[in-house]
Amino acid sequence: MPVLPWFTATYTSLISRYLAKKLHHGLLLTGVSGIGKNQLALGLSNTLLCKHPSVDGPCEQCQSCHLRQAGNHPDFHILESEKQLGVDKIREGIAKLSGTAQMGGNKVLLIPKADTMTEAAANALLKTLEEPTNNTFLLLITDSVNKLMPTILSRCERQVLSLPSVSESLNYLKAKGVEDASDALLAAYGYAPLRVEEALSGDDDLSYRHFSDGMQALLAGDANVQAQTLANKWQDNAQQIALWCQQLSHNEYVKRQQETDYKRYAACVEAVKTLQHAGVNKSLVLFGLLKKFQR
Ligand SMILES: [Zn+2]
Structure with a gap:
């Protein structure tokens, strides 16, 4: 999955820090909905799981990359839930991180809607954020950072993602076949290009x-x-x-x-x-x- 053009710089900088062993194990990606935070987190996960990553991202050739492309990498876990993310789900996710990585590399736990964690769930996650098992990365994503417990916030490194510029968004939408993409159209969706794309793809x-x-x-x-x-x-x-x-x-x-x-x-x-x-x-x-x- 290619990284969205407006996140290229952020992506490269996160990977560079990872390659230099300076990336925090608990990363929180925040920003309004519809700008591609999930895609960025997936791109980063792919790199973290790859056996031969470079500053450009995963190699796409190694066994780890192949497993991930097939959608069954044993050390990659996503925690999703319809409405609320309860403590059982979190415990289940943490349990998967407890052993050594099956592929001998990193283990990655992705939580796309971290703000839906119940208080008990957040508390269960705290210990892992404080004392993570070896080679573990927790990637949390949220549109509403103020709904997260301060204790979670204080244990994550926050990466604030801004809206793409109007021209970046328009270029993106035009490349996606939205020919009449305009400033007004973007404005109607809070300048979030992926929201426009989603709305127009629906019938x-x-x-x-x-x-x-x-x-x-x-x-x-x-x-x-x-x-x-x-x-x-x-x-x-x-x-x-x-x-x-x-x-x-x-x-x-x-x-x-x-x-x-x-x-x-x-x-x-x-x-x-x-x-x-x-x-x-x-x-x-x-x-x-x-x-x-x-x-
Ligand atoms: Zn690879």
Whole structure:
């Protein structure tokens, strides 16, 4: 798996430190969702497991690499859980780290959603973080670093991953076949390119593209596209639509500094709040909002 272009420097620097035997055994990767933290952690795991790693990453040729490519490296473990990561799962994971590595190299435990650990689970992990078995690396990942216990934080080395630049994200999306990738599209997904990719690859009715087309027509005063039509069509995703409208009017306001855009923006903020209440007539709320965008 190639490393995402915006993480190349981080990846290289982590590997260099590993090769110099200066990489901390407990690494915490933090940053917003949709920027590729998991991919970075997997790339790093692959290098840690490889018998002949170089600064470019794993050799892809050794027995360890072959086992990992086949998806059954005996010294690589991922701890995932639907909602909460309980103490039993953590103990199970730790037990796998207790012996010597079966391949004679490193053992790697990856925890993609470290913030879902229960308090008991986190406490169970603490001892391993404090006194790890030989040749063991724990890679923790989180979108919400403030949900982790301070004791866990203090025993890990934190690697804060930032959002890619707009141009890096646009290049990436275009290479992935998203031809109409734009700043507005990125903004609608918090500038996280993998979130855009995921949203556009899904074949649900609601894609940002549909929304964007609808709004353009509405703003241009297209007689066939009315606020009511869109409100009915989009009511099942009312919250998402209101958030997208909010982003859209925010972008416009920043660009043009027009009062209309500010008023639209304020209406969106209100609508997002209203839509959080159960039993609200979504189509009606959305209609009220979209009317403000109609010419
Ligand atoms: Zn290898």
